[in-house]
Amino acid sequence: MRRWAILAGFLVVTGCLFLAGARMRPFGAPRYDLMDRYFNAWSQTEAATNNVVTAIVFDYRGYDTLGEATVLFTAVVGVALILRKVKR
Amino acid sequence: MSVVVRTIARMLVPVVLIFGAYVILHGHLTPGGGFQGGAVAASAVALLLVAFGTESVKGLKAPFSVLEDLGGVAFVLLGLLGIGYTFFFNVLAGSGGLFGSPSPLGPNEGVLNTGGTLPLMNWAVGLKVLGGLGAVLVLFGLFGGDDDR
Numbered sequence: 001m002r003r004w005a006i007l008a009g010f011l012v013v014t015g016c017l018f019l020a021g022a023r024m025r026p027f028g029a030p031r032y033d034l035m036d037r038y039f040n041a042w043s044q045t046e047a048a049t050n051n052v053v054t055a056i057v058f059d060y061r062g063y064d065t066l067g068e069a070t071v072l073f074t075a076v077v078g079v080a081l082i083l084r085k086v087k088r
Numbered sequence: 089m090s091v092v093v094r095t096i097a098r099m100l101v102p103v104v105l106i107f108g109a110y111v112i113l114h115g116h117l118t119p120g121g122g123f124q125g126g127a128v129a130a131s132a133v134a135l136l137l138v139a140f141g142t143e144s145v146k147g148l149k150a151p152f153s154v155l156e157d158l159g160g161v162a163f164v165l166l167g168l169l170g171i172g173y174t175f176f177f178n179v180l181a182g183s184g185g186l187f188g189s190p191s192p193l194g195p196n197e198g199v200l201n202t203g204g205t206l207p208l209m210n211w212a213v214g215l216k217v218l219g220g221l222g223a224v225l226v227l228f229g230l231f232g233g234d235d236d237r
Contacts, residue, residue, distance in 0.1 A: 044192075046181065047204065048188075048191040048203055049203040050116070050196065051116050051118065051119070051121075059178045059181075072217065073160060076223055076224055080223070
């Protein structure tokens with residue numbers, strides 16, 4: 001009984017994966033490319049930089065970079081906290 | 089480590105630091121930026137740590153901490169520059185002043201004086217990542233000791 005249940009679950013999951021694979025869009029084709037086209041067209045005008053990635057990371061999504069900087073800061077604080085000298 | 093490792097490390101550390109500085113300074117023109125350049129520069133600290141032991145980088149702990157704080161504060165202040173429009177608005181882009189030249193449109197060889205606040209933020213984040221990762225490496229070295237030197 002248990003074996004049959006495991007087999008049925010395996011078949012269902014595999015079938016779902018195959019279904020998703022069959023209905024996938026062509027390789028590399030984005031689902032939406034509105035923002036892609038906007039960034040490519042305007043980053044040299046609005047952010048005055050050749051590097052579109054930098055324009056996105058530091059200008060359009062500055063909040064995201066602030067979060068990353070916070071993550072780094074938290075990591076450093078955590079390491080400093082764990083590896084500090086404890087006086088006994 | 090052996091004399092071979094120490095000699096090669098002595099030769100490589102300036103090169104690694106210069107490459108990190110290059111990646112940070114040209115972050116608005118070439119692939120890479122503050123995070124990547126800071127990580128490259130911090131790998132020089134790892135090289136020093138491996139080759140010369142903890143004693144060589146022990147004194148760098150406090151400067152690295154200060155560097156990380158300064159970088160973070162500078163990053164937030166640069167974001168606050170554009171608070172008249174939105175947080176992180178690029179006020180310096182195309183203004184004609186520091187880093188204010190308009191970028192040529194289309195494929196071009198790159199003008200260093202473009203990007204507005206982006207190069208300054210790259211410097212801030214680069215110093216922050218160098219300080220943060222360097223401090224972590226020094227702390228690891230201090231904690232683990234270097235018995236296999």
